[in-house]
Amino acid sequence: MKFSVFTASTPEWTPQEAATELAAQGWHGIEWRVTDQAEAASPGFWSGNKATWPMTGLEGSLPEIARLTSGAGLEYSGLGGYARCDNHDDVERLLAATSALGARQVRVNVLPLGNSTMGGQEPSGLPYPELFAATREHYEWVAERAAHHGVKALVELHHGTVTASASSALRLLEGLDPRHVGVIHDLGNLLIEGWESPLPALQLLGPYLAHVHVKNARWVPTKNHDPAGGAIWASEWAPLAEGIGNVVTYFKALAEAGYDEWVTVEDFSTDVPLAERTAGNLDFLRRAASLAGLTVAGSADSLPKG
Template sequence: MKFSVFTASTPEWTPQEAATELAAQGWDGIEWRVIDQNDAPTPGFWAGNKATWPMTGLLDSVPEIARITSGAGLEYSGLGGYARCDNHDDVETVLAATAALGARQVRVNVLPLGNSTMGGQEPTGLSYPELFDSTREHYEWVAQRAAHYGVKALIELHHGSVTASASSARRLLEGLDSRHVGVIHDLGNLLIEGWESPLPALELLGPYLAHIHVKNARWVRTGDPDEVGAAVWVNEWAPLAEGQGSVLDYFRALAAVGYDDWVTVEDFSTDVPLAERTAGNLTFLRRAAELAGLNVNRSEHVSAGSTPKG
């Protein structure tokens, strides 16, 4: 098993700083965030994130992405793309960039639910069956283009989307070539929507289980009840060791299904400063993986600017 960091969660670092710092801490790889984002006066996870590569001109950025990544001695766990499956031009670009980098796999987003306001968008009002069928149609095209480039397009289990659960993702991808489409199982997202007991969910995904994202979340009670006097609960991100999901139990489920590939961390908690947070997360994850009986990679990395191994 190898560990990487998704740079959505490292907004204060430039790409060079992120690669250098993560390599020095002992991470195996990096998952670059790729999106045209809004500016912000202070770097944040979703706007003004310094460790983000713009979607516009992405193919022109490939040599610089490769230079920074290989110069730090890091591997790619994949690319953290935001191209939506119905935007075929953007999908084509991220698939081509993934192939050019040798990054193997890239997230290609499914359609949001009809009542979703995620990302500040206006709800479409479309029904779930309509959105599901449309996503399936687009993903059939995505699978063909991923095969053309020799890479894999990944669906992330995500609240507010047509694939919030393992069951819905398996149904969406059924019959498509698992060499070129797969699923990102995400512990933290599933605590918000789509929770299914990890072991049977991972077993259900079978050959479509392609990648793992780990973060944690918790539900907190607000101070005000709703109109009928009932308690109101909202979700928030939490440090890996303090959320409602057991990372140890999650890793035990991964061990039970024989998963031995990348685990990418995207910790959106802010209780601890960034450098301390990422370093602590690696220590925590290695310990949990070892206790779960997983094979933990302990490779050494070269520093940025030196000659990478191999």
């Protein structure tokens, strides 16, 4: 098993700082965030993120991405793209960039639910069956183009989309070539929507289980109530060791399902400073993997120093 960090969760670092810091801490790889984002007065996960490569002009950035990644001795666990499957032009560019970098796999987003406001967009109001059918049609095209480029397009299990669960993702991809399409199983997202017991869900995905994201979340009561007086709860991101999801149990499920590839961390909690957070997460993941009977690959610097 190898560990990497998705740079959506390292907003305060420049690409150079992210690569240097993560390599020094002992991470095996990096998953670069690729998207055009809004500017912000201070760095944030979703806007003003310094460790994000813009989609605009991406092709011109590829030599620098390659230089920073290889120069730090890091591998790509994949690319964290944001292009939706119905944006064929940007998907084609992401697939080509993934191939050029040798990054092997890239996230290609599915369509949001009709009542979703993801990305600040107005809800489409379209019914789920219509959105699911459209996503399948687009992903048939995505699979063909991924095969052309010799890479794999990844569907993430994500709340507010047509593939919140492993079951829905399998329905979407079934019959397509698992060499060129696959699923990102995401512990944290599933705590918000789409939860299925991890082991059977992982087994269900079979050859489509291509990648794993790990973060954690918790549900907290708000001060608000619905018109009938019922409590209203909200989800929030939590440190890896403090959320609802138990990482050791999750890793045991991964081991039993036969998954021993990349695990990418995207920790959106802010309880501790970034450098301390990433170093602590790597230490925690190594302990969890050991307890689950998983073998962790060596890295350029092996264990974190100090």
